[in-house]
Amino acid sequence: MSLSAAPDLAVSRHGWVQALATVLAGLIAMLVVAALGLWAAGAADLPDGAFPRVVAATVVTAVGGSVKFAGNAGALAETRAGLTVMPLSVTLTGALVVAAGFLRPLRHRAVAGLPELAGWAGRIAVLWLLALTALALSARRTFAVSLGEGRLSDLGDLFGASSPRVGFETDVPVTLPFGLLWLAGVLVLALLVSPRAPLPPRLLRFQESVRPAAYAMVVLLLAYVVLGVVVALVVAVTRGHAAQTLAVMLLGLPNLVWPVFTIGLGATWDGRVEGPFGLPMPQMLDRVLRTPDLSTLNLSTLSEQDGRVWWLVVVDAVLLLAVAFLMASRSPARMRAWRHGLHMAVALALTVLAVCLLGRIDAHYGLSLFGIGDLGGGLSGELFLRPRLWGALGLALLWGLVTGFVGALLASRTRHHGELENPKD
Incomplete structure (x- = not known):
């Protein structure tokens, strides 16, 4: 044998x-x-x-x-x-x-x-x-x-x-x-x-273009989860509510940090919170969504509550450049920088699409007598959170093109001697 x-x-x-x-x-x-x-x-x-x-x-x-x-x-x-x-x-x-x-x-x-x-x-x-x-x-x-x-x-x-x-x-x-x-x-x-x-042998030719980008996106999503865990632990230590924080971490932490990642890209989510329902999010987000009509959740509306929200843009830029550099470092040295940008754009758009599809929330509960609703008072409520999909995908493509190109240029300067550097055009 x-x-x-x-x-x-x-x-x-x-x-x-x-x-x-x-x-x-x-x-x-x-x-x-x-x-x-x-x-x-x-x-x-x-x-x-x-x-x-x-x-x-x-x-x-x-x-x-x-x-x-x-x-x-x-x-x-x-x-x-x-x-x-x-x-x-x-x-x-x-x-x-x-x-x-x-x-x-x-x-x-x-x-x-x-x-x-x-x-x-x-x-x-x-x-x-x-x-x-x-x-x-x-x-x-x-x-x-x-x-x-x-x-x-x-x-x-x-x-x-x-x-x-x-x-x-x-x-x-x-x-x-x-x-x-x-x-x-x-x-x-x-x-x-x-x-x-x-x-399989027939698919080996695709691994140079697909695997580095897929690996980079998984690292990106896991990095946001790790950041969310760190922030949640700090909040639990400094502000209390340890049990509630643990519940959010173990049940829905990505439900929070991944939509926040898309908001840092400039995306907008529509939502509403009514009744006893609440989102596994900071009170600032709950205040934005708890309005009589449809609310929008983006950098502009959140900055009205706390100006530090703009730091999300910086965090997104740093992490995207980091994973773009990682993707280019794991790719063949002969690959051009513009192709890295294209691969990064497609991969990031697919990642944002997955976040938008998985991060939707829709919940409602009501009690009525004779068909007259809202008799439950505190027993009735509605909660939903939905992304504006096409805008989010367009922003992801733009961010991916820019950060993928820049990450490839940075990676080209770290190639070992004897490797062919990525052309810059």
């Missing part, structure tokens, strides 16, 4: 065990992060032993699954609820763990055939679907909502709505295909980003 065939045989013999370990590691990591985040947010006090069900539902939404809400408040009453948000801290944790498990058996390879990669990914996909199905079926529960005391409680007793109930369950037919799509995206991105991951 040749040495080159040994890895193939190892994967074929033990592929199912390794695939199972990868799937379990990813799910366990997400469940732990979700459980700790929900515990810090106070969800451990939910009645009827619902905490594990809510943890399962959080992981389902983290991989693109859908959770349906339903309510029953008596014959003459109605409850309405809806939620569209991905807890991106949980999503990021699962993606990193699953990607590491997927790449581990391939780390000593230079080239891998497409059938082999497809077979290895297929094993993971089959076990992932089985595990996700079990998790989705367990993510369901119904809660009783207290109306408190006073006029609202009296109306509830009168019309048989004294114990309104709202529940959730996973939409399994929607969750499974989206969960599989999430897994496919993670595996493909892992192959694109890792410099040591093997590719």
Whole structure:
């Protein structure tokens, strides 16, 4: 048996065990992060032993699954609820763990055939679907909502709505295909980003242009998460609210820092906060969005609350130049600077597109009697946050072109002797 065939045989013999370990590691990591985040947010006090069900539902939404809400408040009453948000801290944790498990058996390879990669990914996909199905079926529960005391409680007793109930369950037919799509995206991105991951021979010619840019964008997003963790820890130490800060870090830190990154580029988000809902963001952002009408979230509106917001532009510029330099340093020395700029522009636009799609938030809850809404007072509310997509993509292209070109010029000055420097035109 040749040495080159040994890895193939190892994967074929033990592929199912390794695939199972990868799937379990990813799910366990997400469940732990979700459980700790929900515990810090106070969800451990939910009645009827619902905490594990809510943890399962959080992981389902983290991989693109859908959770349906339903309510029953008596014959003459109605409850309405809806939620569209991905807890991106949980999503990021699962993606990193699953990607590491997927790449581990391939780390000593230079080239891998497409059938082999497809077979290895297929094993993971089959076990992932089985595990996700079990998790989705367990993510369901119904809660009783207290109306408190006073006029609202009296109306509830009168019309048989004294114990309104709202529940959730996973939409399994929607969750499974989206969960599989999430897994496919993670595996493909892992192959694109890792410099040591093997590719089929026909795709090797694309690695010089795709891999450095993909790696740079992942580093950029992770750098913003690290900065967010540092800021959150400083806030927790200096201003208190440690439990709330921990909940934000473990559930939705990327939901905060990645849209803030696009705002630093000049992008605008539209949103509104009404009722008891709140965003996992500083109070300054909540004040901007808590208005009677549609609010805009950008550098201009935020600077009216705090002029230090303009430092976001500086942070974006520094980090983008850093990752552009990193991208150029990992690219062939013969590549021209303008091509680096083009690659950076495309990669940054795709990254901003992903942030805009994943960072959307839409939540609402209401209680009505006789079809008359807003009787819930503090029980009714609405929250949404949506980007102005085309403007954000245009700004990303512009920033990418400039920083990619400048980063390539900086990298050309650090080439080792004997390498061909990048032409400057």
